Amino acid sequence: MKRWSVLFILSFLFFVQSASAHGGEDKEGLSNLQIMLISLAACLVIYLISEKIFTIDIESNNKIFLSLVTYTGTVHVLLGVNDFLLLFGGISVLLIAVVANATNIGRENYGLLQIIMGVAIVSMFVAYFVSNHDLHYIAEDFLGITTKLAELGVIALIIRQYNKQSHSKNTPSND
DSSP: OOHHHHHHHHHHHHHTTTTTOSSSOOOOOHHHHHHHHHHHHHHHHHHHHHHHHHHHHOOOOHHHHHHHHHHHHHHHHHHHHHHHHHHHHHHOOOOHHHHHHHSSSHHTHHHHHHHHHHHHHHHHHHHHHHHHOOOHHEEEEEEEHHHHHHHHHHHHHHHHHHHHHHHHSSSSOOO
16 A cells, blocks of 8 residues: 555656646646646546555545546646646645545544635636636647646535535434
Protein backbone atom coordinates (compact mmCIF):
# COMPACT_ATOMS: atom_id res chain seq x y z
CA MET A 1 0.00 0.00 0.00
CA LYS A 2 2.67 2.51 0.98
CA ARG A 3 4.85 1.36 -1.93
CA TRP A 4 2.09 2.30 -4.37
CA SER A 5 1.75 5.72 -2.78
CA VAL A 6 5.49 6.39 -2.87
CA LEU A 7 5.78 5.12 -6.44
CA PHE A 8 2.87 7.30 -7.55
CA ILE A 9 4.27 10.42 -5.86
CA LEU A 10 7.78 9.88 -7.26
CA SER A 11 6.51 9.34 -10.79
CA PHE A 12 4.29 12.40 -10.41
CA LEU A 13 7.24 14.55 -9.28
CA PHE A 14 9.33 13.27 -12.19
CA PHE A 15 6.93 14.87 -14.67
CA VAL A 16 6.44 18.12 -12.75
CA GLN A 17 9.84 19.55 -13.69
CA SER A 18 9.29 19.25 -17.43
CA ALA A 19 5.86 20.92 -17.65
CA SER A 20 4.97 24.58 -17.88
CA ALA A 21 1.79 26.64 -17.87
CA HIS A 22 0.03 27.25 -21.17
CA GLY A 23 0.03 30.66 -22.78
CA GLY A 24 0.91 32.51 -25.97
CA GLU A 25 4.68 32.07 -25.68
CA ASP A 26 6.72 29.15 -26.92
CA LYS A 27 7.34 26.75 -24.11
CA GLU A 28 9.58 23.93 -23.18
CA GLY A 29 8.17 20.95 -21.40
CA LEU A 30 5.09 18.88 -21.79
CA SER A 31 2.40 19.67 -24.34
CA ASN A 32 -1.25 19.94 -23.33
CA LEU A 33 -1.87 16.49 -24.80
CA GLN A 34 0.94 14.97 -22.73
CA ILE A 35 -0.36 16.68 -19.59
CA MET A 36 -3.84 15.35 -20.33
CA LEU A 37 -2.57 11.79 -20.86
CA ILE A 38 -0.48 11.86 -17.67
CA SER A 39 -3.46 13.19 -15.71
CA LEU A 40 -5.79 10.57 -17.19
CA ALA A 41 -3.28 7.85 -16.28
CA ALA A 42 -3.10 9.16 -12.69
CA CYS A 43 -6.89 9.32 -12.60
CA LEU A 44 -7.18 5.71 -13.76
CA VAL A 45 -4.56 4.50 -11.27
CA ILE A 46 -6.37 6.20 -8.39
CA TYR A 47 -9.68 4.71 -9.50
CA LEU A 48 -8.22 1.21 -9.64
CA ILE A 49 -6.20 1.23 -6.41
CA SER A 50 -8.02 3.75 -4.19
CA GLU A 51 -9.53 1.02 -2.01
CA LYS A 52 -6.07 -0.38 -1.31
CA ILE A 53 -4.40 3.00 -0.75
CA PHE A 54 -6.96 4.39 1.67
CA THR A 55 -7.82 1.05 3.34
CA ILE A 56 -11.45 2.01 3.80
CA ASP A 57 -14.61 0.73 2.22
CA ILE A 58 -14.98 3.18 -0.63
CA GLU A 59 -18.29 3.62 -2.40
CA SER A 60 -18.36 3.81 -6.18
CA ASN A 61 -19.11 7.57 -6.11
CA ASN A 62 -16.16 8.21 -3.81
CA LYS A 63 -13.84 6.42 -6.23
CA ILE A 64 -15.14 8.62 -9.05
CA PHE A 65 -14.80 11.68 -6.83
CA LEU A 66 -11.17 10.83 -6.02
CA SER A 67 -10.45 10.17 -9.69
CA LEU A 68 -11.87 13.52 -10.79
CA VAL A 69 -9.98 15.36 -8.05
CA THR A 70 -6.81 13.55 -9.11
CA TYR A 71 -7.34 14.59 -12.73
CA THR A 72 -7.90 18.27 -12.01
CA GLY A 73 -5.20 18.40 -9.35
CA THR A 74 -2.63 16.72 -11.61
CA VAL A 75 -3.41 19.05 -14.51
CA HIS A 76 -3.05 22.10 -12.28
CA VAL A 77 0.20 20.87 -10.74
CA LEU A 78 1.73 20.05 -14.12
CA LEU A 79 0.68 23.41 -15.55
CA GLY A 80 1.69 25.22 -12.38
CA VAL A 81 5.44 24.88 -12.72
CA ASN A 82 5.66 28.53 -13.84
CA ASP A 83 2.46 29.74 -12.17
CA PHE A 84 2.22 29.61 -8.39
CA LEU A 85 -1.59 29.87 -8.27
CA LEU A 86 -2.07 26.84 -10.53
CA LEU A 87 0.47 24.88 -8.51
CA PHE A 88 -1.13 25.92 -5.22
CA GLY A 89 -4.62 25.00 -6.42
CA GLY A 90 -3.52 21.60 -7.70
CA ILE A 91 -1.58 20.68 -4.59
CA SER A 92 -4.36 21.92 -2.29
CA VAL A 93 -7.13 19.80 -3.85
CA LEU A 94 -4.90 16.73 -3.92
CA LEU A 95 -3.89 17.29 -0.30
CA ILE A 96 -7.48 17.81 0.84
CA ALA A 97 -8.53 14.58 -0.88
CA VAL A 98 -5.71 12.61 0.73
CA VAL A 99 -6.32 14.04 4.20
CA ALA A 100 -10.08 13.45 3.95
CA ASN A 101 -9.69 9.81 2.95
CA ALA A 102 -6.44 8.62 4.49
CA THR A 103 -6.41 10.03 8.02
CA ASN A 104 -8.65 9.56 11.02
CA ILE A 105 -8.90 13.31 11.56
CA GLY A 106 -9.93 13.71 7.93
CA ARG A 107 -12.61 11.03 8.21
CA GLU A 108 -13.98 12.65 11.38
CA ASN A 109 -14.12 16.07 9.67
CA TYR A 110 -15.10 14.80 6.22
CA GLY A 111 -18.00 17.26 5.81
CA LEU A 112 -15.81 20.26 6.58
CA LEU A 113 -13.11 19.05 4.19
CA GLN A 114 -15.77 18.58 1.49
CA ILE A 115 -16.81 22.21 1.93
CA ILE A 116 -13.18 23.35 1.71
CA MET A 117 -12.72 21.19 -1.39
CA GLY A 118 -15.85 22.69 -2.93
CA VAL A 119 -14.63 26.23 -2.31
CA ALA A 120 -11.23 25.42 -3.83
CA ILE A 121 -12.75 23.75 -6.91
CA VAL A 122 -15.30 26.55 -7.48
CA SER A 123 -12.47 29.10 -7.16
CA MET A 124 -10.41 27.24 -9.77
CA PHE A 125 -13.43 26.95 -12.05
CA VAL A 126 -14.28 30.65 -11.89
CA ALA A 127 -10.63 31.75 -12.14
CA TYR A 128 -10.25 29.93 -15.47
CA PHE A 129 -13.02 31.96 -17.08
CA VAL A 130 -11.90 35.21 -15.43
CA SER A 131 -8.34 34.79 -16.74
CA ASN A 132 -9.41 33.62 -20.23
CA HIS A 133 -11.64 36.24 -21.81
CA ASP A 134 -11.27 34.98 -25.38
CA LEU A 135 -14.12 32.57 -26.11
CA HIS A 136 -12.35 31.33 -29.24
CA TYR A 137 -9.35 30.28 -27.15
CA ILE A 138 -11.57 28.58 -24.58
CA ALA A 139 -13.38 26.63 -27.32
CA GLU A 140 -10.04 25.26 -28.57
CA ASP A 141 -8.53 24.58 -25.14
CA PHE A 142 -9.32 20.87 -24.79
CA LEU A 143 -7.19 20.55 -21.65
CA GLY A 144 -9.00 23.45 -19.97
CA ILE A 145 -12.41 22.16 -21.02
CA THR A 146 -11.77 18.63 -19.74
CA THR A 147 -10.43 20.02 -16.48
CA LYS A 148 -13.50 22.22 -16.03
CA LEU A 149 -15.75 19.22 -16.76
CA ALA A 150 -13.91 17.25 -14.08
CA GLU A 151 -14.37 20.15 -11.67
CA LEU A 152 -18.10 20.28 -12.45
CA GLY A 153 -18.21 16.55 -11.67
CA VAL A 154 -16.50 17.13 -8.33
CA ILE A 155 -18.93 19.93 -7.47
CA ALA A 156 -21.91 17.75 -8.43
CA LEU A 157 -20.65 14.86 -6.30
CA ILE A 158 -20.08 17.17 -3.32
CA ILE A 159 -23.63 18.50 -3.65
CA ARG A 160 -25.00 14.97 -4.03
CA GLN A 161 -23.13 13.80 -0.92
CA TYR A 162 -24.41 16.81 1.03
CA ASN A 163 -28.01 16.13 -0.06
CA LYS A 164 -27.62 12.45 0.81
CA GLN A 165 -26.32 13.27 4.31
CA SER A 166 -29.00 15.92 4.79
CA HIS A 167 -31.73 13.49 3.75
CA SER A 168 -30.45 10.75 6.08
CA LYS A 169 -30.41 13.18 9.03
CA ASN A 170 -33.98 14.31 8.33
CA THR A 171 -35.39 10.80 7.97
CA PRO A 172 -36.68 9.51 11.30
CA SER A 173 -35.40 6.14 12.40
CA ASN A 174 -37.74 3.31 13.34
CA ASP A 175 -36.38 2.39 16.77
